[in-house]
Amino acid sequence: MYELLKKDGRAKRGRLHTVHGDIETPVFMNVGTAAAIKGAVSTADLQQIGTQVELSNTYHLHVRPGDQVVKKMGGLHKFMVWDKPILTDSGGFQVFSLAGLRKIKEEGVYFQSHIDGHKIFMGPEESMQIQSNLASTIAMAFDECPSSVADRDYMQKSVDRTTRWLKRCKAEMERLNSLPDTINKHQMLFGINQGGIYEDIRVAHADEISKLDLDGYAVGGLAVGESHEDMYRILDEVVPHLPENKPTYLMGVGTPANILEAVDRGVDFFDCVYPSRNGRHGHVYTKHGKLNLFNARFELDDRPIEEGCGCPACQMYSRAYIRHLLKAKEMLGMRLCVLHNLYFYNHLMEEIRDAIDAGRYKEYKEETLRGFETPED
Ligand SMILES: [Zn+2]
Numbered sequence: 001m002y003e004l005l006k007k008d009g010r011a012k013r014g015r016l017h018t019v020h021g022d023i024e025t026p027v028f029m030n031v032g033t034a035a036a037i038k039g040a041v042s043t044a045d046l047q048q049i050g051t052q053v054e055l056s057n058t059y060h061l062h063v064r065p066g067d068q069v070v071k072k073m074g075g076l077h078k079f080m081v082w083d084k085p086i087l088t089d090s091g092g093f094q095v096f097s098l099a100g101l102r103k104i105k106e107e108g109v110y111f112q113s114h115i116d117g118h119k120i121f122m123g124p125e126e127s128m129q130i131q132s133n134l135a136s137t138i139a140m141a142f143d144e145c146p147s148s149v150a151d152r153d154y155m156q157k158s159v160d161r162t163t164r165w166l167k168r169c170k171a172e173m174e175r176l177n178s179l180p181d182t183i184n185k186h187q188m189l190f191g192i193n194q195g196g197i198y199e200d201i202r203v204a205h206a207d208e209i210s211k212l213d214l215d216g217y218a219v220g221g222l223a224v225g226e227s228h229e230d231m232y233r234i235l236d237e238v239v240p241h242l243p244e245n246k247p248t249y250l251m252g253v254g255t256p257a258n259i260l261e262a263v264d265r266g267v268d269f270f271d272c273v274y275p276s277r278n279g280r281h282g283h284v285y286t287k288h289g290k291l292n293l294f295n296a297r298f299e300l301d302d303r304p305i306e307e308g309c310g311c312p313a314c315q316m317y318s319r320a321y322i323r324h325l326l327k328a329k330e331m332l333g334m335r336l337c338v339l340h341n342l343y344f345y346n347h348l349m350e351e352i353r354d355a356i357d358a359g360r361y362k363e364y365k366e367e368t369l370r371g372f373e374t375p376e377d
Pocket of ligand 1: 305306309310311312313314315340343
């Protein structure tokens with residue numbers, strides 16, 4: 001159940017009660033694709049860097065090790081030793097972006113594994129069954145994620161099918177949650193709004209799926225190559241058509257600036273691979289924008305990545321040392337950068353929540369965005 005604690009303009013401060021504990025929103029979910037955050041980050045680390053929700057990918061776990069293996073091991077929480085909330089995506093996005101030859105039919109999608117090419121079928125029921133086996137806290141509906149530049153006619157047909165699929169997901173989830181051997185019988189289901197950059201298709205779709213009384217609603221199919229202006233315009237139009245008393249999740253977004261803007265438009269769940277991916281390449285976030293630690297100017301820099309940062313990297317190590325590790329291709333260098341970046345995002349969300357609580361979100365957003373544009377001394 002979601003509690004809307006406070007609104008500041010359109011920014012929402014909420015709390016989602018789950019069987020794995022409460023999620024304070026706005027929240028940034030830390031992406032652990034194959035039940036691990038890339039960069040040798042363990043669940044013990046996640047406790048330390050303020051992670052509230054871990055996100056795992058259904059498609060990846062279905063292909064390897066297999067959701068039956070995870071189920072036999074007691075579900076994802078036991079398997080990866082993480083007792084807080086986990087969100088699993090539906091597998092749809094990976095099916096459409098990663099998998100080899102695929103065929104979309106009314107019943108679902110036929111495609112080939114990107115690992116060994118073997119044929120797989122996934123439809124709404126299969127996606128729900130896999131996510132039920134994984135036993136995540138929140139399951140995502142199986143949808144088609146069409147290219148944002150797909151033509152209008154295709155987009156409308158695709159969105160209509162996604163609505164039919166959503167109804168099948170809901171029925172299947174209810175059935176699975178009632179079975180005696182289901183690990184998490186309180187698994188929640190979020191629906192996904194699609195429609196590319198066509199506002200009218202998106203708004204009609206949002207109105208329709210809102211009637212289904214799901215546990216939360218996501219805006220999908222953004223941050224896939226359209227401009228930031230298009231993304232903000234779509235959010236301006238669509239979010240008011242999603243239920244305010246449910247979590248609103250903007251999938252796959254984004255930069256700290258994107259998050260600040262989306263929160264201002266009523267979004268309260270986020271996920272993105274940027275902090276871990278950038279960290280693995282030595283790109284670290286600070287209040288004064290991103291730094292590339294490979295840069296020669298950090299060779300003798302004895303400051304932490306960011307003064308005052310409470311992350312395990314900044315508590316102990318200098319920029320010069322981390323730069324050396326990165327250049328020597330020591331795994332520790334990568335790990336420290338990923339820990340810092342995830343802490344930075346998690347901490348940003350904490351500041352966002354405090355600013356909404358204090359009724360000063362607009363000022364906070366403007367100050368923080370200005371900071372990102374102002375290089376450090
Ligand atoms: Zn740090």
